[in-house]
Amino acid sequence: MGQKDTDLHIAGFIYGITGTATAIGFITWALTVDWQLNFGGKPFFSLPAWIPIIFELTVLFAAVGMVLTFCWLCQLAPFVKKDHFSPKITDDTFLMAIECTDKTNEAEAVAFLQSAGAAEVKVEHRETGWWFGTYDKDTVKFGKPVPEV
Amino acid sequence: MSLNRYESQARGPLVEGSKDYRQITEDICRPVEAKPSTLWWTGFLISAALLIFGIVSVTMEVIYGVGQWNLNKTIGWGWDITNFVWWVGIGHAGTLISAILLLFRQGWRTGVNRAAEAMTIFAVMCAGQFPIWHMGRVWNAFFVMPYPNTRGPLWVNFNSPLLWDVFAISTYFTVSLLFWYAGLLPDLATLRDRAKVKWRKWFYGMASFGWTGSTKHWQRHEALSLVLAGLATPLVLSVHTIVSFDFATSIVPGWHTTIFPPYFVAGAVFSGFAMVQTLLLVTRKVLNLEEYITIEHIDVMNKVIILTGSIVGIAYLTELFMAWYSAVPYEWFAFKENRVNLNSPYGWSYWIMMGCNVLSPQIFWIKKMRRNILVTFFMSILVNIGMWFERFVIIVTSVYRDYLPSSWSTYYSPTLWEVGFFLGTIGLFFTCYFLFSKYFPVIAIAEIKHILKRNGDNFKEAMKTEEEESLEAFEHANAHH
Numbered sequence: 026m027g028q029k030d031t032d033l034h035i036a037g038f039i040y041g042i043t044g045t046a047t048a049i050g051f052i053t054w055a056l057t058v059d060w061q062l063n064f065g066g067k068p069f070f071s072l073p074a075w076i077p078i079i080f081e082l083t084v085l086f087a088a089v090g091m092v093l094t095f096c097w098l099c100q101l102a103p104f105v106k107k108d109h110f111s112p113k114i115t116d117d118t119f120l121m122a123i124e125c126t127d128k129t130n131e132a133e134a135v136a137f138l139q140s141a142g143a144a145e146v147k148v149e150h151r152e153t154g155w156w157f158g159t160y161d162k163d164t165v166k167f168g169k170p171v172p173e174v
Numbered sequence: 175m176s177l178n179r180y181e182s183q184a185r186g187p188l189v190e191g192s193k194d195y196r197q198i199t200e201d202i203c204r205p206v207e208a209k210p211s212t213l214w215w216t217g218f219l220i221s222a223a224l225l226i227f228g229i230v231s232v233t234m235e236v237i238y239g240v241g242q243w244n245l246n247k248t249i250g251w252g253w254d255i256t257n258f259v260w261w262v263g264i265g266h267a268g269t270l271i272s273a274i275l276l277l278f279r280q281g282w283r284t285g286v287n288r289a290a291e292a293m294t295i296f297a298v299m300c301a302g303q304f305p306i307w308h309m310g311r312v313w314n315a316f317f318v319m320p321y322p323n324t325r326g327p328l329w330v331n332f333n334s335p336l337l338w339d340v341f342a343i344s345t346y347f348t349v350s351l352l353f354w355y356a357g358l359l360p361d362l363a364t365l366r367d368r369a370k371v372k373w374r375k376w377f378y379g380m381a382s383f384g385w386t387g388s389t390k391h392w393q394r395h396e397a398l399s400l401v402l403a404g405l406a407t408p409l410v411l412s413v414h415t416i417v418s419f420d421f422a423t424s425i426v427p428g429w430h431t432t433i434f435p436p437y438f439v440a441g442a443v444f445s446g447f448a449m450v451q452t453l454l455l456v457t458r459k460v461l462n463l464e465e466y467i468t469i470e471h472i473d474v475m476n477k478v479i480i481l482t483g484s485i486v487g488i489a490y491l492t493e494l495f496m497a498w499y500s501a502v503p504y505e506w507f508a509f510k511e512n513r514v515n516l517n518s519p520y521g522w523s524y525w526i527m528m529g530c531n532v533l534s535p536q537i538f539w540i541k542k543m544r545r546n547i548l549v550t551f552f553m554s555i556l557v558n559i560g561m562w563f564e565r566f567v568i569i570v571t572s573v574y575r576d577y578l579p580s581s582w583s584t585y586y587s588p589t590l591w592e593v594g595f596f597l598g599t600i601g602l603f604f605t606c607y608f609l610f611s612k613y614f615p616v617i618a619i620a621e622i623k624h625i626l627k628r629n630g631d632n633f634k635e636a637m638k639t640e641e642e643e644s645l646e647a648f649e650h651a652n653a654h655h
C-alpha cells in the first residue's frame with residue numbers, strides 16, 4: 026500500500042544494546058569496584074560467568090522497550106478510547122478511510138467510490154485529535170467498507 | 175492462481191469445514207460469549223480445590239519452616255526442585271510454538287499457539303513458586319535481586335547459576351507474557367466489537383488497549399511479533415540451558431556432565447508438547463473446536479514428541495556411556511549403582527523414566543497411532559509422568575549418596591505438605607487455564623484468518639487441480655511470453 030516500513034526493529038536493537046551495556050557495566054562496577062568478593066580465587070572481572078545475565082538483560086530490555094514503543098506509536102493503552110469507523114473491521118470487513126479537507130469534492134469522491142463497487146460509503150465528521158496528531162482541524166472523513174472477496 | 179499461494183497436498187488442511195472469515199470469528203468467540211458448561215464448572219472447581227489445598231500446604235511450611243518437608247542435610251533438593259524443573263520444562267512448548275515456528279513459517283502453529291503460550295505463562299508461574307517457598311524465610315525473597323542495600327551494599331553473586339536462573343526465569347516470564355498479550359490485542363478487539371453487555375464492553379475495551387486494526391497498527395504489530403520471535407527463540411533455548419547449569423556447574427556425581435544443556439532443552443520441549451497435547455485434546459472437545467485443532471495438528475505435534483523424545487533417549491545413553499568412559503569412579507557409581515541398578519533404593523524411578531520417555535513414544539512411528547486421539551492423550555500423560563521422574567532421578571538419585579558414605583541418606587519420601595504443594599501448583603495451573611479458556615479466545619482468530627486461504631480445506635481443494643496438472647500445462651499457464 027506504499028506505507029513506509031516501520032523502524033520498530035531499529036528501536037529494538039537500540040534497547041537491546043542498552044541492556045547489554047547496563048548488564049556489563051553494572052556487574053563490572055559491583056564486583057570489581059564497589060565490593061570485591063573473592064569467589065574461590067577467581068578473577069574479580071570474570072566475564073564468561075556473566076554472559077547468561079548479560080544475554081537475559083539484552084533480551085529483556087529489547088522486548089520490554091519494543092512493546093512500550095509499539096504501544097506509544099500506535100497510542101495503545103488500557104482505557105484508551107479510539108474512534109472506530111465500524112465494528113465489522115475486526116471481523117470480516119476491510120475498511121478504507123479517506124481524509125477530506127476543504128478542497129475535497131465530497132460528492133464526487135462518494136460517487137467514485139460507489140462506482141468502484143464499495144459495499145457502503147459513509148461521510149462522518151470527527152473531532153480534533155481523534156487520531157493522535159495526524160489530522161488537522163475542520164477535517165471530514167468518510168469510510169468505505171469493502172466486502173471480503 | 176499464483177505460485178506463492180501454492181501449498182503441497184502432502185499436508186492436510188488446517189482449517190476444516192469450508193469456513194469463511196465470519197464463521198471463524200463466530201466459532202472461536204462462541205465459547206467466550208456463551209455461559210460456561212457444567213463440564214467447565216466441574217473442572218474449574220476441582221482445580222480451585224487443589225489450589226486451596228496447595229495454599230494450606232504452603233501456609234504450613236511458612237508457619238513451621240522447611241522442616242515440614244522431608245528434606246535433610248543430604249537431600250537438600252527433593253520434590254520442590256523436581257517440580258520446579260518439571261514446570262519450567264512444560265513452559266517451553268508455548269514459546270517454541272509461537273516463536274520458533276513463526277520464524278520457520280509453519281502454518282500449523284496458528285491453531286495451537288494461543289493456548290500453548292497461555293500454558294507457558296501459567297507453567298512458569300507454577301515453577302516460580304518452588305524456589306521462592308523453598309527459601310523458608312520467604313519474606314526475604316527479594317534478597318535475590320541486586321538492589322542497593324544496607325548490608326554493605328553486598329551484591330548478589332553474579333557468578334552463580336542460581337542467580338542466572340533468577341534472571342532467566344523472570345525474563346522468560348516477562349517476554350512470554352508480552353508476546354502473548356501483543357498477539358491477543360486484535361482478538362480482544364474482535365470480542366470488544368461483538369460485545370453486547372456493558373461489563374463485556376468495558377472489560378474487552380480496556381483489555382484491547384483501543385486497538386483499531388488500522389494498517390499502520392498491523393504493520394507495526396507484525397514487525398513487533400517478528401522481532402519478539404527472534405528474541406524469544408534464543409531465550410527459550412537459554413532458559414533451560416541455565417536451569418541445567420544449576421546442576422551441571424557443580425561437581426556432584428550424576429550432575430557433572432557437559433551434555434546437560436541440550437539434553438535439558440530437548441526434554442523441556444518434549445514435556446511441553448506433551449502438556450500441550452493434554453490440554454488441547456480436552457479443549458477442542460469441550461469447546462467444539464475440532465475444525466481448528468485438527469488431527470493434522472495432533473499429528474505434527476506427535477512428530478515433535480517422537481523427535482525430542484528420541485533426542486532425550488540418546489542423551490540418557492550418552493551420559494551413561496560417558497560416566498563409564500570418563501573413568502571417574504564416583505560418576506560411574508552414581509549411574510551404575512544409584513540409577514541403573516533396579517535393586518537400589520531408587521532404581522525403579524530410573525526405569526520408569528526410561529520406559530515413559532524413551533520406549534513409549536516410539537509408538538508414534540506408526541502414523542495410525544499419531545492420529546489416534548485416545549493414544550495421543552494417554553501418551554501425553556505418560557510422557558509427563560516420565561519427565562517428572564527424569565528430574566526426580568537427576569536430583570534425588572544424585573544427592574542421596576554423595577562422596578561420604580556416612581552421610582548417605584535414608585530413604586527419602588515426601589510429606590503430605592510436599593505433595594500438597596505440588597498438587598496446589600497443578601490446581602493453580604488448571605484454575606488459570608480454565609479462566610483463560612472462558613474469557614479469552616483460545617485460538618488466535620486473526621492468525622487463523624491469515625492462513626485460511628492457504629490451509630482451509632475449501633481453498634486447499636481448489637489447489638488440487640494445480641497439483642494434478644501436467645508439467646506442459648503448468649509451463650504453458652505460467653511462462654512469461
